[in-house]
Amino acid sequence: MSGFVFNTTKSIVSEVDASARIADLAGSLLGRRIVLVTDRGLRRLGIVDPALASFARAGVDVAVFDDVDADPPERNVSELVDLIRSHHATGVIAIGGGSPMDVAKLGSLIAGGGEKLSDVYGVNVAKGPRLPLVLVPTTAGTGSEVTPIAIITTGGAEKKGVVSPLLLPDIAVLDADLTLGLPPAVTAATGIDAMVHAIESYASASPNNNPVSNGLSKQALRLLGANIREAVFNGKNREARGAMLLGSLLAGQAFANSPVAAVHALAYPIGGHFHVPHGLSNALVLTHVLRFNLPKAAGRYAEIAADAFPELADISFARRADAFIHALERLGRELNLPQGLREVGIPREALPMLARDAMKQTRLLVNNPREMTEGDALAIYEAAY
Incomplete structure (x- = not known):
C-alpha cells in the first residue's frame, strides 16, 4: 500500500x-x-x-x-x-x-x-x-x-x-x-454536487488517492443515491435530509484528501461567468466528463456504480461504467435539473472562453484520470450544450 x-x-x-x-x-x-x-x-x-x-x-x-x-x-x-x-x-x-x-x-x-x-x-x-x-x-x-x-x-x-x-x-x-426548507431545485443540485465529490474522489489521479477516501466515497454514494429523490420530492422527510447531510459530509472528507478533478475544473468558469450555482454547474458537465474519462477510468466507475444505483449490480462489470453514466443522466432528468448549458442562458459563442478558463484550473486538472487539453474541454462543453 x-x-x-x-x-x-x-x-x-x-x-x-x-x-x-x-x-x-x-x-x-x-x-x-x-x-x-x-x-x-x-x-x-x-x-x-x-x-x-x-x-x-x-x-x-x-x-x-x-x-x-x-x-x-x-x-x-x-x-x-x-x-x-x-x-x-x-x-x-x-x-x-x-x-x-x-x-x-x-x-x-x-x-x-x-x-x-x-x-x-x-x-x-x-x-x-x-x-x-x-x-x-x-x-x-x-x-x-x-x-x-x-x-x-x-x-x-x-x-x-x-x-x-x-x-x-x-x-x-x-x-x-x-435543510428541511430547501427548495427542490436547490436540493437536487446540491445533492448531485455531493455525488460528484464522491465520484471524482474515488477516480482521482492524485498520488494521495487512498483507501480511507475510497471507503468514504462508496458509503457517501450509498446514502446519496438512496435518499436524493426522497429529499427532493418530499423535502420534509427529516430522515432523508439527515442521510443527505451525512452523505455530503462523507464525500467532503473523501475529496478533501483525494481531490476532485475535471468536472470541477469545467464547472468553475460556468459559475464564474454566468453565476450558475456551483452544484448545477457540476451537474451540467458531469456525465460528459465521465464519458471522456472512460478510456482511463472505466474500472473505477464500475466499482462504485452499484453503490449509487444498486440495480446496476446485475449488469456485467464490463458494461457497468457506461450504465453508471446513463443512470446519472436519468437521475438528472428525474430531478428536473436543466439538461444543457443553453437552458441556463449560456450562449454557444461563450464556449471557447469557458474552455480557456477551465485550463487555468491546473490544481484540479492534474487529478483527472485522463489528461485533458483545451480542445477536449471545448468538445465537452459542446456536448453539454
Missing part, C-alpha cells in the same frame, strides 16, 4: 436541532465575542435565529455578518475580516451553504494570522494561525464543513482556491432541520 495522508475536522456533531443549543456545543471553544457568518436569505428566513437565541442565553456577544454573496468575491472576505477585528472576536461560526462557510474559513484565517488573502492562494501556502471556527451547513452538497478548501471569485470571473489543513474547522455540526 502506498503512503498517504488523511486529515479531517476534529469533531463532528450530528444531531437534530443541534443549532438551537449551539452555545452548549461550541461556546467554550468560540469564546465570549463571536462573529456569525451567514447570508441575507437565511437571515431573513430565520434559519440562524435558534443559534442566536442559544448564544444570547449564554451571554455571548454576537455580531452577524450576512453580506455573503453567491460565488463570493474577495470583498466579502475583507469585509468580514474588518468586522472580526472591530468586534474583537474570539471565534467565528458560519451557518449556511458553501459560500458562507468558505468566507468564514478565510476570514478566521486572515484575521487570526494577519496574512493577506492574495498571499495565501494555492496549496499549503497559508501559515496561520486562525481563530476558532465552527461550521454548520444548511445544504447537503459542498461538504465544506470537512474540507481544507475555500474558493473565492477574484477579479472578474476567475475562481481561486486556498487549500490548507488550517481551514479545517474545529467543529462541524450537522442539523437536518436546517
Whole structure:
C-alpha cells in the first residue's frame, strides 16, 4: 500500500436541532465575542435565529455578518475580516451553504494570522494561525464543513482556491432541520454536487488517492443515491435530509484528501461567468466528463456504480461504467435539473472562453484520470450544450 495522508475536522456533531443549543456545543471553544457568518436569505428566513437565541442565553456577544454573496468575491472576505477585528472576536461560526462557510474559513484565517488573502492562494501556502471556527451547513452538497478548501471569485470571473489543513474547522455540526426548507431545485443540485465529490474522489489521479477516501466515497454514494429523490420530492422527510447531510459530509472528507478533478475544473468558469450555482454547474458537465474519462477510468466507475444505483449490480462489470453514466443522466432528468448549458442562458459563442478558463484550473486538472487539453474541454462543453 502506498503512503498517504488523511486529515479531517476534529469533531463532528450530528444531531437534530443541534443549532438551537449551539452555545452548549461550541461556546467554550468560540469564546465570549463571536462573529456569525451567514447570508441575507437565511437571515431573513430565520434559519440562524435558534443559534442566536442559544448564544444570547449564554451571554455571548454576537455580531452577524450576512453580506455573503453567491460565488463570493474577495470583498466579502475583507469585509468580514474588518468586522472580526472591530468586534474583537474570539471565534467565528458560519451557518449556511458553501459560500458562507468558505468566507468564514478565510476570514478566521486572515484575521487570526494577519496574512493577506492574495498571499495565501494555492496549496499549503497559508501559515496561520486562525481563530476558532465552527461550521454548520444548511445544504447537503459542498461538504465544506470537512474540507481544507475555500474558493473565492477574484477579479472578474476567475475562481481561486486556498487549500490548507488550517481551514479545517474545529467543529462541524450537522442539523437536518436546517435543510428541511430547501427548495427542490436547490436540493437536487446540491445533492448531485455531493455525488460528484464522491465520484471524482474515488477516480482521482492524485498520488494521495487512498483507501480511507475510497471507503468514504462508496458509503457517501450509498446514502446519496438512496435518499436524493426522497429529499427532493418530499423535502420534509427529516430522515432523508439527515442521510443527505451525512452523505455530503462523507464525500467532503473523501475529496478533501483525494481531490476532485475535471468536472470541477469545467464547472468553475460556468459559475464564474454566468453565476450558475456551483452544484448545477457540476451537474451540467458531469456525465460528459465521465464519458471522456472512460478510456482511463472505466474500472473505477464500475466499482462504485452499484453503490449509487444498486440495480446496476446485475449488469456485467464490463458494461457497468457506461450504465453508471446513463443512470446519472436519468437521475438528472428525474430531478428536473436543466439538461444543457443553453437552458441556463449560456450562449454557444461563450464556449471557447469557458474552455480557456477551465485550463487555468491546473490544481484540479492534474487529478483527472485522463489528461485533458483545451480542445477536449471545448468538445465537452459542446456536448453539454
